[in-house]
Amino acid sequence: MKNAKLSSPERYVALANVNNKTALIASRLILLLSIALSLSFTARAEIDYLETPAFLSDKAPSGLLLDIVNTGKHLVAVGERGHIIYSADHGKNWQQASVPVYVTLTAVFFISPDVGWAVGHEGVILHSTDAGKTWIRQLDGYQVNKQVITQAQQLVHNKQHQLQTVTDKDQHEEITYQLEEAGYALEEAIEDDQAGPFKPLLDVWFANEYQGYAVGAYGILLQTLDGGENWTLISNRLENPEGFHLNSVASTPSGAIFITGESGAIFRSTNEGENWDRLTPPYEGSFFGITSKGDSIVVFGLRGNIYRSRNNGDNWETVKTNANTTITAGMPTRSGLIVLVGNAGHVLFSKDQGKSFNVTVRADRLSLSAITESTDHHLIAVGSRGVHKLELP
Numbered sequence: 001m002k003n004a005k006l007s008s009p010e011r012y013v014a015l016a017n018v019n020n021k022t023a024l025i026a027s028r029l030i031l032l033l034s035i036a037l038s039l040s041f042t043a044r045a046e047i048d049y050l051e052t053p054a055f056l057s058d059k060a061p062s063g064l065l066l067d068i069v070n071t072g073k074h075l076v077a078v079g080e081r082g083h084i085i086y087s088a089d090h091g092k093n094w095q096q097a098s099v100p101v102y103v104t105l106t107a108v109f110f111i112s113p114d115v116g117w118a119v120g121h122e123g124v125i126l127h128s129t130d131a132g133k134t135w136i137r138q139l140d141g142y143q144v145n146k147q148v149i150t151q152a153q154q155l156v157h158n159k160q161h162q163l164q165t166v167t168d169k170d171q172h173e174e175i176t177y178q179l180e181e182a183g184y185a186l187e188e189a190i191e192d193d194q195a196g197p198f199k200p201l202l203d204v205w206f207a208n209e210y211q212g213y214a215v216g217a218y219g220i221l222l223q224t225l226d227g228g229e230n231w232t233l234i235s236n237r238l239e240n241p242e243g244f245h246l247n248s249v250a251s252t253p254s255g256a257i258f259i260t261g262e263s264g265a266i267f268r269s270t271n272e273g274e275n276w277d278r279l280t281p282p283y284e285g286s287f288f289g290i291t292s293k294g295d296s297i298v299v300f301g302l303r304g305n306i307y308r309s310r311n312n313g314d315n316w317e318t319v320k321t322n323a324n325t326t327i328t329a330g331m332p333t334r335s336g337l338i339v340l341v342g343n344a345g346h347v348l349f350s351k352d353q354g355k356s357f358n359v360t361v362r363a364d365r366l367s368l369s370a371i372t373e374s375t376d377h378h379l380i381a382v383g384s385r386g387v388h389k390l391e392l393p
Contacts, residue, residue: 050142051101053099054084055082057081061094063080063083063385063386064386065079065083065369065387066079066104066370066383067079067107069109069110069116070375071112073113073131074113074132075372075380076097077094077382077387078105078108078118079104082099082101082104082105082120083096084096085097090374097133099126100126100136100137101122101126101137104121104200106202107204108132109204109206111209115209116128116131118135119214121201123139123140123197123216125139125204125231139222141196141198141199142193142196144233148192151233151235153186156186159175160179163176181241199216199217201222202245202248203216203246203247205251205257207257210225210226211225215246217246219242219243219245220235221234221237221238221246221259238267238276239278240265242263244262246261247288248260248287250289252292256268257272257273258297260299260301264282264283264284264285264286264287265281266287266299268313282307282318287301288302289330290330291340297312298319300330302326303324303325304321304325304326304327305327308354308355319355321357325346327341327348328342329342329368331373335377338350339371341369341371341381341390342367342368344367345362345363346361347360347362347390348360362388368381
């Protein structure tokens with residue numbers, strides 16, 4: 001099960017805003033840059049990817065895959081074009097699942113051998129109850145957009161009410177400014193809704209079969225308390241006025257839930273997602289994931305940046321390596337290692353709970369986006385050109 005893998009890999013793509021805003025890159029694989037979003041924007045008049053099932057393809061196991069998990073029964077991997085594949089023999093042979101959408105899928109999580117969720121582009125959340133063989137759609141970007149508008153409308157209403165009741169001149173000026181900002185956010189939410197469901201979800205994590213979270217671009221944070229029957233936008237619980245992309249969500253042995261994102265964003269909840277603290281970042285670049293071993297928490301991201309905390313994220317120390325490429329995913333192994341993977345074939349492993357890492361580079365130099373451990377103790381990664389077995393020195 002994925003609780004052995006405390007960080008879901010990043011599923012990052014180049015995200016272009018349809019309103020001619022500055023292009024934002026939160027990408028874990030440069031390869032994915034223009035593939036799926038260009039399809040979503042240019043071909044919608046010809047085909048609705050939310051209503052088109054994934055095509056069956058013999059090449060699915062060798063295509064671009066962005067996440068993989070060991071459910072305890074199957075290995076399950078997800079990727080471009082709605083591809084979900086599963087293996088019952090430790091990755092030797094793969095079968096393609098029945099998937100109701102054709103969008104790029106970015107993350108997968110199983111809470112038990114049979115019950116799991118996958119998320120992806122166009123705000124999609126999928127659910128499986130048969131170990132990943134078949135999937136149904138629980139949510140899409142149209143529904144997310146409506147919730148964003150509702151939340152923005154509520155904020156405008158709240159600021160209008162505050163403005164009517166405040167008497168202090170300085171407070172009146174500050175709330176007037178906040179009301180203007182809220183109005184701009186509402187206008188933007190309406191424009192985004194008109195543009196379509198372009199906001200991708202990038203990671204998903206569940207505490208149990210009922211309570212789970214999905215995170216994504218533009219600060220999207222969703223919560224379910226009923227196994228995904230209903231998803232609620234709770235982005236307003238985060239101190240994230242910039243709308244930074246949220247790249248990963250995971251738990252640590254302490255029971256805390258962490259969210260990492262762009263521009264050094266790290267959020268932590270110690271009360272099951274009810275409240276979130278924005279932690280002081282150790283640097284200003286993007287974090288693509290988090291993993292844990294013992295009392296060590298390790299975050300990683302752009303240009304090989306790795307930081308370690310031994311007090312639940314209150315303070316961070318730099319972990320120096322000679323890797324200078326983006327690190328996209330990591331996990332603790334049953335043998336006691338922490339293993340990280342990234343672009344250009346980089347594989348890093350630590351024997352001391354993340355205090356230091358040895359760096360290796362695969363001969364094929366293919367970018368890797370996710371890693372898991374098979375039941376027979378082999379490390380299986382996915383990324384460019386599909387599935388890869390890893391060999392550590």
